[in-house]
Amino acid sequence: MTPVPEITNQIRRLRFENGEISQQTLADRAGVTRQTILAIEANKYSPSLALAFRIARAFNRTVEEVFQFAPSPDGS
Amino acid sequence: MNRVQKMAWWTLTWAGIAFVSSGIAMTVMYFIKGFPAAYAGSAFLGLFGLAGLSPILFKKDPGRVGCDERDRLINHRAALAAFTTSYLVMGMACMIPFFVMGPNANISIIWGPLIFMAGGITCFVVHSVAILIQYGSDSRQETNA
Numbered sequence: 627m628t629p630v631p632e633i634t635n636q637i638r639r640l641r642f643e644n645g646e647i648s649q650q651t652l653a654d655r656a657g658v659t660r661q662t663i664l665a666i667e668a669n670k671y672s673p674s675l676a677l678a679f680r681i682a683r684a685f686n687r688t689v690e691e692v693f694q695f696a697p698s699p700d701g702s
Numbered sequence: 703m704n705r706v707q708k709m710a711w712w713t714l715t716w717a718g719i720a721f722v723s724s725g726i727a728m729t730v731m732y733f734i735k736g737f738p739a740a741y742a743g744s745a746f747l748g749l750f751g752l753a754g755l756s757p758i759l760f761k762k763d764p765g766r767v768g769c770d771e772r773d774r775l776i777n778h779r780a781a782l783a784a785f786t787t788s789y790l791v792m793g794m795a796c797m798i799p800f801f802v803m804g805p806n807a808n809i810s811i812i813w814g815p816l817i818f819m820a821g822g823i824t825c826f827v828v829h830s831v832a833i834l835i836q837y838g839s840d841s842r843q844e845t846n847a
Binding site for chain 2: 653654657658659661662665671673674677
């Protein structure tokens with residue numbers, strides 16, 4: 627069974643709300659590869675704190691507006 | 703597919719070519735001349751050295767970010783898997799003869815460099831496989847940009 631990701635994000639929604647910017651454009655702004663943006667959007671990779679800040683700044687948002695912490699049901 | 707994936711595929715391709723060609727050569731020579739002449743067929747393993755051309759063939763794109771924190775994490779995990787597997791292979795290669803043949807048996811000195819080569823090839827192959835596995839699931843979605 628696929629585990630529920632603890633860190634979720636709003637990157638895809640924010641990309642479209644900010645002029646439908648492409649993954650490549652966001653990657654260039656955040657200083658990472660497009661594959662990394664793709665992996666983060668798909669909740670397959672949790673970025674470092676520094677990268678989370680860079681992505682949030684690329685959208686002029688706070689980190690918590692872009693990334694959400696969803697603890698597992700057992701509270702761990 | 704990024705530069706690291708291309709380099710991994712290049713390495714695996716030459717590993718496959720080297721193993722298959724040396725296997726065929728040893729088989730053919732075994733039926734023609736038998737052992738030990740057939741061991742000469744293993745010289746085709748040298749083709750694996752062409753895997754070392756990958757940094758020259760797949761150059762970094764100067765205009766874009768070529769490697770970020772996720773790439774470094776993937777490479778770190780792949781290296782860990784590669785060195786662990788290599789250590790196990792070399793450990794088994796040293797210990798199995800000890801337990802099978804006993805502490806007073808003798809083996810040819812040629813096994814020294816052969817074990818070293820097996821450890822090296824294992825390291826490169828496992829590193830490439832681990833890289834491709836870790837990137838694998840993402841590459842299927844690359845058209846979703």
